[in-house]
Amino acid sequence: MGDQNKIDRRCFLKWSAMLGGGLAVSSSLLSCLDRLKEEGVVTIEKGFDGFVIRTGCPAHNCGGRCVLKLFVKDNKIVRIETDDRPTDEVNDPQLRACVRGRAYRRRQYHPDRLQYPMKRTGQRGEGRFERISWEGALDLLASQIKRVRSEYGNSAIYIPYGTGSYNQINGRQTADRLMNLLGGSLGYYNSYSWACISQATPTVYGTNVTGNQRQDWLNSKYILMWGWNPAEMRDGTNSDFLIKKARENGAKVVCIDPRMSMSAVALADEWIPIRPGTDTALMSAMAHEIISENLHDKDFIDRCCLGFDRSQMPKGLEAEESYTDYIFGRKDGQEKSPAWAEGITGVPQETIQKIAREYATTKPAMLYQGYGMQRRAYGEQPVRGGCVLAAITGNVGLHGAWSSGLGLQAKDGGPFWNVFPTGSNPVKARIPVFLWTEAVLHGKGMGKEYGVKGTEQLDNDLKLIWAVASNALINQHADVNRTAKILKDENKVEFIAVQDNFLTSSGMFADLILPACTQFETWGLEDGWKYGDEVIIMPQIVEPPFETKSDYHICAELSKRFGVYDAYTQNRSEQQWIEWVVEQYRKSRFPEIPSLDNLKKENTGVYAVKVNNPEIAFDKFRENPEAHPLPTPSGRIEIFSSKLYELNNPKEIPPVPKYIQEWESPFDASAEKYPLQAMGHHYMARVHSTHDNNDWLAEAFPQRVFINPMDAGKRDIKNGDMVRVFNERGSLLLPCRLTPKLMPGVVDIPQGAWWKPDGNGHDRGGCVNTLTSHRWTPYAFGNAQHTIMVEIEKA
Secondary structure (H helix, E strand, O other): OOHHHOOOHHHHHHHHHHOOOOOOOOOOHHHHHHHHHHOOOEEOOOOOOOEEEEEEOOOOOOOOOOEEEEEEEOOEEEEEEEOOOOOOOOOOOOOEOOHHHHOOHHHHOOOOOOOOOEEEOOOOOOOOEEEOOHHHHHHHHHHHHHHHHHHOOHHHEEOOOOOOOOOOOOOOHHHHHHHHHOOOOEEEEOOOOOHHHHHHHHHHHOOOOOEOOHHHHHHOOEEEEEOOOHHHHOOOOOHHHHHHHHHHOOOEEEEEOOEOOHHHHHHOOEEEOOOOOOHHHHHHHHHHHHHHOOOOOHHHHHHHEEOOOHHHOOOOOOOOOOHHHHHOOOOOOOOOOHHHHHHHHOOOHHHHHHHHHHHHHOOOEEEEEOOHHHOOOOOHHHHHHHHHHHHHOOOOOOOOOOOOOOOOEOOOOOOOOOOOOOOOOOOOOEEEHHHHHHHHHOOOOOEHHHOOEOOOEOOOOOOEEEEEOOOOOOOOOOOHHHHHHHHHOOOOOOEEEEEEOOOOOOHHHOOEEEEEOOOOOOOEEEEOOOOOOEEEEEOOOOOOOOOOEOHHHHHHHHHHOOOOHHHHHOOOOHHHHHHHHHHHHHHOOOOOOOOHHHHHHHOOOEEEOOOOOOOOOOHHHHHOOOOOOOOOOOOOEEOOOHHHHOOOOOOOOOOOOOOOOOOOOOOOHHHHOOOEEEEOOOOOOOEOOEOOOOHHHHHHOOOOEEEOHHHHHHOOOOOOOEEEEEEOOEEEEEEEEEOOOEOOOEEEOOOOOOOOEOOOOOEOOOOHHHOOOOOEOOOOOOEOOOOEEEEEEEO
């Protein structure tokens, strides 16, 4: 990424000490600190004239859960450091924060924090609001919910996906609990992160719990980081650290990615650039090489798999195409050889042959799939392809191996994320999370062709949206210009409420803005992100400034207007709910966890369980598949899926994993007009769209489009030029950065930048979703936002 993208922790600390501005803080902060002192939460540190408090890093779905060490002086957080516990390096590692956590003060004390409720005065999207009281704001929202329930029914109300807060009592789950007490709201399934991988993995294994505990990675001898970038997007605190330790322990690490990511630079022995959207072609060619050279694990395949060849086909489907039929072209006439894959992927056939042989013969081996490749057209295919490579090489159910797929950790699937009880939703209809705009447009009558579950057809149009800790109404959803047009039409969605810390791109389209406090300003608790065996307490550090309230407080006040206050709160304060949550952990995952009072007194910020003997996924199945069958229809690893076969859509949902050319592709006729593939990776400057207004992070990691010098030269573009990136859906104006660390033919626009349209229709914020498509994947109904073709020119 270059020297301009390096950030020095010492510089952060120096800036912290020099900082003198920021928001005015409530004078009641002192009483908050007094309470923490009485409870033993704060400590005194030599050389610092103030208090030190350890807490969880505010949970914005970064892919990690870390410990922050806050230095509080004169009623302000003046410095942030990270976990300094003396711990076991591998079995119980420190939970050390990245630059996003350490720079959090710039968000906490940002002058643009929402201060009070506001009501829209202009057109939706114009951003014109007037201040109103909390009583008026809550009365307005309550009256709109009552109106829509009366006129249309509860299924016309929607609380969209949002991951801006995950500390139990801050976040969208607080609104879910209230609506479920009021008769429910339209539900959703899937996520923007994991739609394809969470739906496709079970078609092979019957479960998403396909991963060993991470400490077992140190037993691996060969690791394929396929589109995986833990150094930047985390994917569980310490995932990058444990890969580093595995490499120190002798593992060879190979990174397959269109860009030379931070993980490729810091963790890998070799970087293999690949054309985006062609991962399944490379996987198929690797299988061709492995099988041709007799490097597959025949014994494991015979005992544990279904559909590898014609001898293994399901009963009644013996004449259908097996996996080897596809690989050797017995049906379509095209062998999926390394030479064939070279022309598609851009990876030389010699390299394909080499990594195929290394992966098959260096035992045990890991193939860890990142999530970007499944946020593409036909994103289900590389997920299944990676699982099949693991299966045919026998890298399942062993120490140091990895079954691929989603990889939730054995044996229980890992962290819970949210324990705060939302109750059951009386509205049984659910839509794919990515298709909420289609529910606005088509609504009543929408059925299974749109992935609707729980009912044959929707019985309502969407009329009220209440977005809590979510920027997915605009910024993080696809095809922003289309979405903005949909939301501007007040005949469709009649009322929109947005509850957040800042006036985001989504907030600009709200009829009502409710100012929420940050996670330093209320009680909370978090556990690991996907992986980890720890619980991190989050005491209230400061009082909510101005008129901000926690999401729980807002919902509790709203519940009074519906007569369900006692049922909603159960007479618990915010801290008492966290005490209740700790007890739920004791009853389930962590029977030895101390009470909240004792956790506070320990003042480490975290309860962690050492992992001395990591769990292995599918070890019992491997030993005896008949006695310990998988939860698949056959009880085996389904290389050929009867479930997918029954869908009768072999071109888009084949029963064996196949390479399918994307609907926007360099090999398509549309590439003549838009010849460059665009991608939007997770950036160190942001957590999705959170932190986009953090000046320290923006200075270290400015928003720009990255382009290979070969592509720039053809367009007479020089480093630092302002450029226009465009396609038929929209146009961006932003500076460029020339870099050889990106495959030619590909440009990279880091995702999450806030959409800022000018008067001429150009986005000047650098929001990649200005260019993305709303088209969804065929099986999971997931977002395919990384499938983008664009052109670039000098601005």
